[in-house]
Amino acid sequence: MKSPYLWGFSNAYSRGKFITDGVFSPDAVSQQCGGMTLLSALMEDEPEVAARLGFVPPEEPDDVARPTPHVPGDGSAADFPADPPRFPGKYLLPGSRDKASVRKVQERLAQMGASPGAPSGAFDTPTHFAIQLFQSRSADLEGVPLEIDGIVGPKTWGALFGPLAIDSEWVKPSFRVRKRELDLASAVIEIAQGEIDVREVPPGSNRGPQVEAYLRSVGLKGGSPWCMAFVHWCFAGAAAALKVPNRVPGTGHVRTAWRQAGRIAAGVRVVAARDAARDPSLVTPGMVFFLGLDGDTGHAGIVTDNVNGVLSTIEGNTNDGGSREGIGVFRRVGRKVADPKTLGFAAFG
Incomplete structure (x- = not known):
């Protein structure tokens, strides 16, 4: 929300303010200009x-x-x-x-x-x-x-x-961040594209031959959430083809992967959510997006395009609506760089 200290009494602000130290009320209306x-x-x-x-x-x-x-x-x-x-x-x-x-x-x-x-x-x-x-x-x-x-x-x-x-x-003015050719990011996108339309068997089970292959890449068995496992599997295949290290953390837990990505010193470029919102051009194809959801849950996927801060992505364990509990691998358009749920982005190579 826009701070009432800047935007009070304007059409950019409607409600929400701190009513005492450390106590925020989403319904209180500032009486200061x-x-x-x-x-x-x-x-x-x-x-x-x-x-x-x-x-x-x-x-x-x-x-x-x-x-x-x-x-x-x-x-x-x-x-x-x-x-x-x-x-x-x-x-x-x-x-x-x-x-x-x-x-x-x-x-x-x-x-x-x-x-x-x-x-x-x-x-x-x-x-x-x-x-x-x-x-x-x-x-x-x-x-x-x-x-x-x-x-x-x-x-x-x-x-x-x-x-x-x-x-x-x-x-209309626009920008598009284009991927480089013949690099890890391009190889990852190509592999992910080949997995579009993979589905759970049966739907809603977090199981199926290919889904369980994703999960095995991070040491998990069928039945576990697999969006992060899908990301790891795609990067593992691309890294093996190019004979380079796969630096994606070997975990199926999104928030753990995000924290570990920030601690990898070499070969990983991490962009925090705040920096990405200020300059969406920092988010490039082949990066992994990390969302923080309810409790300790999250969702992750692979960015394939960035046009004016609106992303095209390929995601596992999702559906057309972008759920983290979907039934397959989908191509999606519409996630925004400045999504308030975003933890950040990482380029692994």
Whole structure:
């Protein structure tokens, strides 16, 4: 949820707050005006005060193109630049080194009434806050309110600059993290693809010839949950084919595998959930996703594609709905990098 200390009295916040030290109530409603709400009012009603805080309103407010909640169906939003720049293909966030793209964002924010000051190309604190201000009153090209995170991904870029005209077609900003060829990740994906449609025999039993082969790879017998065993089995086959080590922990317990992955020093790249949510491009095909579910349970699978932070995956012990207690190996589309249940991601090689 959005902090009421920032977003109280705005449409970005509805309820939920700490009512005393360490005690959170999801139903309590803050009676304090949030800092970003105040800043928005200052930008419009007290430009001199806003300027002293480092937020400079546009010089010609009558000509400012204000953020709009949606784009006309034909994509011809009058407020968008006639020749919009391309999305740089990576998320812009504090510390980004792409000065040219950051400067474009800063200049566009000024035109949209949320100036962070003189365009410097540095993704500094005023820029971060100005993006949040813009996001709090804007929507993406589908008309869905933007996530207020102060990060410029393809959706925020599209809200700022609009779609790109290519061969007379309006193309929305996007990014895709592509897998490298002839590496362990590619081999794992190829093996996992060959297992799609494997089913338990009988359904709901955690048994069957191939399911029990997955379980044997981590020393378990039929009848045990097998999503993590499926992951281990795929990596074991790919590692053997490429004659490289299989670094996936040899356990069928998802949370144990996640903890052990974080302790492997060589050949493993671990991305924590918070870092992935800030920059979804860190999640690449061939990585393993780890979810923490009720109690000590979890679910894991193999990422095959990442488009705008929405994942395509191959998962064992699941179904079309993504359950951890499904009946087979399925290809799924729709898990999000920023899922609140996510423990993190790991690349094992």
